[in-house]
Amino acid sequence: MRNEITPVxxxxxxxxxxxxxxxxxxxxxxxxxxxxxxxxxxxxxxxxSLVAALxxxxxxxxxxxxxxxxxxxPATAVSVNGDxxxxxxxxxxxxxxxxxxxxxxxxxxxxxxxxxxxxxRDPERVIGALTDLAERAIAAxxxxxxxxxxxxxxxxxxxxxxGGRVRTxxxxxxxxxxAGDLLTAGxxxxxxxxxxxxxxxxxxxxxxxFGDGPELGSYVHVSGEIGVGAGIVVDGRVxxxxxxxxxxxxxxxxxxxxxxxxxxxxxxxxxxxxQEAILRAAGLPDVTATSTAGPDxxxxxxxxxxxxxxxxxxxxxxxxxxALGRALGAAVNLLDPDTIVLGGIFSALAPWACPAVEAAxxxxxGVVRSAPPxxxxxxxxxxxxxxxxxxxxxxxxxxxxxRLLTEGSPRPHER
Amino acid sequence: MRNEITPVxxxxxxxxxxxxxxxxxxxxxxxxxxxxxxxxxxxxxxxxSLVAALxxxxxxxxxxxxxxxxxxxPATAVSVNGDxxxxxxxxxxxxxxxxxxxxxxxxxxxxxxxxxxxxxRDPERVIGALTDLAERAIAAxxxxxxxxxxxxxxxxxxxxxxGGRVRTxxxxxxxxxxAGDLLTAGxxxxxxxxxxxxxxxxxxxxxxxFGDGPELGSYVHVSGEIGVGAGIVVDGRVxxxxxxxxxxxxxxxxxxxxxxxxxxxxxxxxxxxxQEAILRAAGLPDVTATSTAGPDxxxxxxxxxxxxxxxxxxxxxxxxxxALGRALGAAVNLLDPDTIVLGGIFSALAPWACPAVEAAxxxxxGVVRSAPPxxxxxxxxxxxxxxxxxxxxxxxxxxxxxRLLTEGSPRPHER
DNA sequence: CTCAATTCGTTCAGGCTCTGGACTAATTAA
DNA sequence: TTAATTAGTCCAGAGCCTGAACGAATTGAG
Numbered sequence: 105m106r107n108e109i110t111p112v113x114x115x116x117x118x119x120x121x122x123x124x125x126x127x128x129x130x131x132x133x134x135x136x137x138x139x140x141x142x143x144x145x146x147x148x149x150x151x152x153s154l155v156a157a158l159x160x161x162x163x164x165x166x167x168x169x170x171x172x173x174x175x176x177x178p179a180t181a182v183s184v185n186g187d188x189x190x191x192x193x194x195x196x197x198x199x200x201x202x203x204x205x206x207x208x209x210x211x212x213x214x215x216x217x218x219x220x221x222x223x224x225r226d227p228e229r230v231i232g233a234l235t236d237l238a239e240r241a242i243a244a245x246x247x248x249x250x251x252x253x254x255x256x257x258x259x260x261x262x263x264x265x266x267g268g269r270v271r272t273x274x275x276x277x278x279x280x281x282x283a284g285d286l287l288t289a290g291x292x293x294x295x296x297x298x299x300x301x302x303x304x305x306x307x308x309x310x311x312x313x314f315g316d317g318p319e320l321g322s323y324v325h326v327s328g329e330i331g332v333g334a335g336i337v338v339d340g341r342v343x344x345x346x347x348x349x350x351x352x353x354x355x356x357x358x359x360x361x362x363x364x365x366x367x368x369x370x371x372x373x374x375x376x377x378x379q380e381a382i383l384r385a386a387g388l389p390d391v392t393a394t395s396t397a398g399p400d401x402x403x404x405x406x407x408x409x410x411x412x413x414x415x416x417x418x419x420x421x422x423x424x425x426x427a428l429g430r431a432l433g434a435a436v437n438l439l440d441p442d443t444i445v446l447g448g449i450f451s452a453l454a455p456w457a458c459p460a461v462e463a464a465x466x467x468x469x470g471v472v473r474s475a476p477p478x479x480x481x482x483x484x485x486x487x488x489x490x491x492x493x494x495x496x497x498x499x500x501x502x503x504x505x506x507r508l509l510t511e512g513s514p515r516p517h518e519r
Numbered sequence: 520m521r522n523e524i525t526p527v528x529x530x531x532x533x534x535x536x537x538x539x540x541x542x543x544x545x546x547x548x549x550x551x552x553x554x555x556x557x558x559x560x561x562x563x564x565x566x567x568s569l570v571a572a573l574x575x576x577x578x579x580x581x582x583x584x585x586x587x588x589x590x591x592x593p594a595t596a597v598s599v600n601g602d603x604x605x606x607x608x609x610x611x612x613x614x615x616x617x618x619x620x621x622x623x624x625x626x627x628x629x630x631x632x633x634x635x636x637x638x639x640r641d642p643e644r645v646i647g648a649l650t651d652l653a654e655r656a657i658a659a660x661x662x663x664x665x666x667x668x669x670x671x672x673x674x675x676x677x678x679x680x681x682g683g684r685v686r687t688x689x690x691x692x693x694x695x696x697x698a699g700d701l702l703t704a705g706x707x708x709x710x711x712x713x714x715x716x717x718x719x720x721x722x723x724x725x726x727x728x729f730g731d732g733p734e735l736g737s738y739v740h741v742s743g744e745i746g747v748g749a750g751i752v753v754d755g756r757v758x759x760x761x762x763x764x765x766x767x768x769x770x771x772x773x774x775x776x777x778x779x780x781x782x783x784x785x786x787x788x789x790x791x792x793x794q795e796a797i798l799r800a801a802g803l804p805d806v807t808a809t810s811t812a813g814p815d816x817x818x819x820x821x822x823x824x825x826x827x828x829x830x831x832x833x834x835x836x837x838x839x840x841x842a843l844g845r846a847l848g849a850a851v852n853l854l855d856p857d858t859i860v861l862g863g864i865f866s867a868l869a870p871w872a873c874p875a876v877e878a879a880x881x882x883x884x885g886v887v888r889s890a891p892p893x894x895x896x897x898x899x900x901x902x903x904x905x906x907x908x909x910x911x912x913x914x915x916x917x918x919x920x921x922r923l924l925t926e927g928s929p930r931p932h933e934r
Numbered sequence: 935c936t937c938a939a940t941t942c943g944t945t946c947a948g949g950c951t952c953t954g955g956a957c958t959a960a961t962t963a964a
Numbered sequence: 965t966t967a968a969t970t971a972g973t974c975c976a977g978a979g980c981c982t983g984a985a986c987g988a989a990t991t992g993a994g
Contacts, residue, residue: 121526439760
């Protein structure tokens with residue numbers, strides 16, 4: 105339970121230092137060995153040795169001599185090599201499947217979204233279709249001479265990550281599905297084990313890497329589609345809580361006298377600001393089952409109404425924004441983020457919802473903190489979670505490149 | 520912003536491994552070197568060398584041979600030596616000051632609480648009085664042959680921990696006070712730098728070490744006195760958020776139409792479940808300025824009424840419990856703790872407040888998580904934060920014993 | 935009582951990784 | 965052409981962990 109401090113051996117030391125140097129290269133590229141020695145505190149000897157190992161693994165590249173205008177021998181520029189290793193991100197959502205291949209240089213090399221009504225299908229069938237998508241993505245990566253180092257799947261539900269199982273995914277109708285096993289069975293063996301994570305967490309990570317990223321600092325990323333979820337990122341890491349269920353913003357109660365929720369509570373945020381609730385309040389049919397599947401599908405009608413100034417639609421969105429702002433007020437008091445990021449359906453509705461969100465937020469977060477958190481809107485599309493999943497694989501490679509050096513054989517004695 | 524991976528050298532490796540072994544000794548004491556080699560994965564040689572270093576520093580002790588009933592050479596039992604090093608915990612609160620000396624074996628060696636109305640006094644005077652208390656504590660430690668390795672101060676307000684400053688402590692009337700400098704100036708130099716932290720965070724840590732501790736896992740510890748605060752502990756570590764203001768449970772809005780709060784919001788939990796609000800609702804005068812200062816002072820009248828079955832008092836506490844439960848519901852959804860611990864004034868009121876808290880909590884935390892969080896009541900007294908502060912010093916020694924080995928000289932290149 | 939078996943802890947050679955000074959390489963300024 | 969400057973490599977050395985061998989202390993069988 106207590107945070108474990110693990111033994112360190114020479115191998116561990118080497119592995120960590122490889123990560124240190126790789127990280128510094130990524131942050132400052134192109135960069136010379138001499139400068140790396142400066143910023144890391146290593147000797148030039150050590151830096152040379154570490155860079156050589158990274159170069160052998162294809163993670164890093166020499167770009168040729170560079171003179172800085174100063175005198176002295178010109179430096180050899182070292183950069184991350186984006187052309188050898190990539191991460192695969194996968195996403196299962198209610199009305200689509202998505203795959204995304206991201207190279208070490210954080211360039212998207214392949215991206216594919218397939219509309220599919222996954223509510224109507226068996227979990228096995230869905231994972232089967234996802235595996236097909238993954239195989240095509242791996243093939244596409246291979247054609248670009250990229251090796252896929254690992255895969256992460258984004259799933260809309262509560263997970264038992266250690267066991268590789270989906271506990272419940274209410275919007276998919278799943279219950280205790282061994283998604284991890286099903287997926288690994290269908291995939292060629294990768295250097296890193298396949299992993300899964302909550303869609304909201306991964307969408308938040310997608311924002312970190314592809315949105316306004318580093319400027320955001322610590323933030324809460326709201327990512328509603330059918331349900332309403334939030335990914336909490338503190339210092340670049342996802343906060344998961346004790347069992348991985350942190351960030352369940354959708355079931356924060358915003359109106360104790362409100363309508364009952366499937367979760368057993370009353371007046372959950374999801375019942376007021378979820379996609380179906382907003383559509384209903386705006387007088388639109390619940391179109392989730394119609395042909396316009398895929399990201400942003402069911403919302404287009406609502407956006408049209410809003411653009412036309414339809415009063416009922418506007419008030420529905422305002423009411424949702426107010427409820428969202430109040431729930432976020434609690435999140436701000438409890439989690440102390442720098443920024444709130446609106447993603448999912450709320451990024452499309454932001455022009456109309458933001459004022460209400462901001463007002464409610466300001467009313468609930470007092471002078472305790474010096475500045476109220478900023479409110480930002482995500483510019484990422486519907487497959488933010490797939491992007492985040494791929495980015496997570498890339499991040500893992502960057503944080504422990506040694507795993508790719510030892511050619512697949514697991515590192516000794518990790519306890 | 521991103522979590523930094525720091526370079527590892529031989530010295531770092533050694534330092535971490537010392538911590539590994541010391542931690543394992545603490546967890547399993549008395550324990551043989553052979554068993555330590557088993558559980559850590561180190562060779563017997565390495566364990567012997569690490570234990571020898573810890574023994575030289577006085578952190579560890581050999582207890583003589585022990586036969587396990589099995590055959591073979593009997594083992595030499597190794598245990599944490601609680602008789603050489605200690606941590607000092609200090610606490611400034613509205614109506615008292617406290618100090619506490621805790622040895623490495625987690626035994627309390629000295630404990631002193633002084634009632635004092637700190638609202639009426641200059642910050643310099645308060646810190647001065649605290650320094651006196653600290654000096655007496657250090658002297659008391661010295662008489663028991665204990666070296667005080669470091670000190671941590673618990674303060675009821677928002678802090679700039681890096682700068683050693685109190686930003687605001689509304690209940691003390693402090694604003695931008697350089698508490699860290701004032702304290703270090705008055706104290707003899709210690710091996711570890713003096714540090715400060717929020718009272719709620721440290722009270723939560725106190726619960727971890729002295730309450731039901733390890734069983735709690737991840738938990739939210741409510742610690743209201745004048746204000747209402749919460750310390751969030753995940754896997755044995757305090758969660759602080761981006762600026763260290765996480766856990767501001769007192770300013771979660773529980774009634775948007777409620778009374779205005781000093782923080783600028785309306786209907787904050789503190790306005791309904793804070794000590795003054797409860798006393799007022801129960802028809803009691805606000806006695807915080809009277810002579811009954813010190814922990815639990817102003818509450819005794821209320822507890823008497825509750826024991827007498829006074830309907831007005833009972834309903835006031837029920838209403839507070841309901842509000843607290845609703846705010847905690849949001850905390851559970853966002854933070855996903857195993858347990859909620861009621862401390863501060865709520866531990867005294869628990870018999871009457873718990874049913875309401877539990878009911879409200881159950882209504883706001885649905886089936887998303889498999890089991891609702893347990894509700895526990897702290898058995899710690901008013902100086903829980905001072906205990907937690909001292910425990911934090913001890914924890915730091917345990918997590919990095921090497922700092923005490925190198926005789927005060929700071930370790931090289933920590934960047 | 936003696937000897938084999940067993941377990942504990944130490945000793946010593948060896949290997950991995952970082953350090954630090956010396957050295958070579960490549961360039962600019964005089 | 966030469967001195968100065970900066971980049972990167974080489975090589976001996978030191979710190980720390982590993983692993984096999986060994987002495988120490990005890991139990992149980994003969």
